[in-house]
Amino acid sequence: MKKLPNINNTQPMSVPKTPKSGEKEEKTGDKEKDKKAELAKAQRKTQDQDMPRFEKGGETEIKTVKDSYEIIAELGRGSFGAVFSVIRQSDQHVFALKCESVHMKRAMLPNEATALIALNMLKSPHFVEMIDRGTVENRFLFVVMKCVGRNLWDIRMGLDDKRYTLTTILRIAEQTLAALRDLHRVGYLHRDIKPPNFAVGRDGEDDYHTIYILDFGLCRRIATKGKDLRIPRVECAFRGTTRYASLAAHDGKEQSRKDDLESWWYMITEMINHDIPWKQLRDRDEVAKVKNRLREDEEFMKKLFNQRCYPEMKTILTYFDQLEYKSIPDYDYVFNYIRSCAIGNKCNLNAPPDWDPNAKEYRGPVYKLGEPYIVKALE
Numbered sequence: 001m002k003k004l005p006n007i008n009n010t011q012p013m014s015v016p017k018t019p020k021s022g023e024k025e026e027k028t029g030d031k032e033k034d035k036k037a038e039l040a041k042a043q044r045k046t047q048d049q050d051m052p053r054f055e056k057g058g059e060t061e062i063k064t065v066k067d068s069y070e071i072i073a074e075l076g077r078g079s080f081g082a083v084f085s086v087i088r089q090s091d092q093h094v095f096a097l098k099c100e101s102v103h104m105k106r107a108m109l110p111n112e113a114t115a116l117i118a119l120n121m122l123k124s125p126h127f128v129e130m131i132d133r134g135t136v137e138n139r140f141l142f143v144v145m146k147c148v149g150r151n152l153w154d155i156r157m158g159l160d161d162k163r164y165t166l167t168t169i170l171r172i173a174e175q176t177l178a179a180l181r182d183l184h185r186v187g188y189l190h191r192d193i194k195p196p197n198f199a200v201g202r203d204g205e206d207d208y209h210t211i212y213i214l215d216f217g218l219c220r221r222i223a224t225k226g227k228d229l230r231i232p233r234v235e236c237a238f239r240g241t242t243r244y245a246s247l248a249a250h251d252g253k254e255q256s257r258k259d260d261l262e263s264w265w266y267m268i269t270e271m272i273n274h275d276i277p278w279k280q281l282r283d284r285d286e287v288a289k290v291k292n293r294l295r296e297d298e299e300f301m302k303k304l305f306n307q308r309c310y311p312e313m314k315t316i317l318t319y320f321d322q323l324e325y326k327s328i329p330d331y332d333y334v335f336n337y338i339r340s341c342a343i344g345n346k347c348n349l350n351a352p353p354d355w356d357p358n359a360k361e362y363r364g365p366v367y368k369l370g371e372p373y374i375v376k377a378l379e
């Protein structure tokens with residue numbers, strides 16, 4: 001086996017402990033559950049066998065018509081398959097290679113690749129560039145894209161007390177909001193907004209303070225040429241992750257831009273309060289009940305925030321709740337409340353983010369106000 005180069009910047013990623021993304025968690029009896037679990041285990045085994053086997057020697061290179069890529073390390077493994085760091089042989093640049101077994105019941109990677117192509121038409125600092133794609137016959141599909149660093153869940157789990165500072169949270173809020181706005185501008189919904197699906201640039205690189213949006217396996221195209229929004233389906237299967245799912249997703253309704261934003265609100269709320277009241281709950285209906293209580297019981301919400309950012313976060317949630325399926329959210333309005341939260345709490349916005357405490361100052365992308373919703377170049 002070839003000697004592998006040492007890639008200092010590539011950090012292995014642990015599997016996030018957040019609830020996993022799901023499609024349809026049906027309520028079934030014990031026997032049926034066991035049968036399903038066994039089937040899933042068998043399917044998982046086949047999928048695992050389909051993945052590149054670079055560690056056992058031999059399989060270190062993946063070829064496409066454009067180039068060839070040497071596998072260096074495994075970055076993550078999930079329900080979909082696996083992500084590896086690779087070196088492009090023509091120029092020795094590092095990229096990430098995301099693989100999905102051809103034996104998946106429902107292929108997600110082709111959807112992700114189509115979305116990435118559309119996203120790359122807009123030069124957003126929060127999108128990773130997809131540079132290549134291909135198939136290894138009868139085993140796996142793959143896409144080659146920019147390699148990023150740790151995700152927002154893993155970073156938090158590695159901090160003292162597992163807590164971000166408020167300054168970092170508000171920077172995260174600002175960048176992830178901009179990422180969502182840009183995604184929606186290209187005509188896509190994400191439908192699985194959660195901390196593991198955002199990652200920062202790689203340590204030591206210029207973009208270490210930039211946050212990227214990842215994992216478009218569940219995303220859905222909502223806009224097409226000349227048409228802003230698809231007609232909503234009457235009933236939809238659950239898509240997303242229970243902890244961060246919007247109330248509409250809980251109700252089996254068609255999701256739209258407002259639902260990604262509602263998930264974003266739960267994600268930021270969890271960071272501000274170091275917790276979320278429905279964290280321990282597994283039943284989706286029980287989780288929805290607590291999310292509803294947040295709206296109905298002012299004291300419950302006040303207590304949750306313990307004064308920190310309460311007025312701003314409450315205003316933002318009230319605004320999201322007023323939006324309809326077809327509404328184009330006012331992202332700048334939300335950003336202004338995030339900024340006012342930073343000013344009210346005397347945050348030093350020049351401070352570096354918690355994942356880079358030794359940096360002189362913050363150098364992430366700043367939120368741009370007044371971005372047109374319809375992007376002319378994409379029309």
Ligand SMILES: Nc1ncnc2c1ncn2[C@@H]1O[C@H](COP(=O)(O)OP(=O)(O)OP(=O)(O)O)[C@@H](O)[C@H]1O
Nearest residue numbers: 013021075076078079080083096146147148151215
């Ligand atoms: N471009 C990339 N560069 C570096 N690491 C990446 C990249 N894309 C994904 N990863 C890492 O690989 C892991 C899995 O990736 P991703 O979230 O895309 O897959 P997933 O399994 O579909 O997600 P889920 O956990 O929702 O099932 C994550 O830990 C993520 O941080």
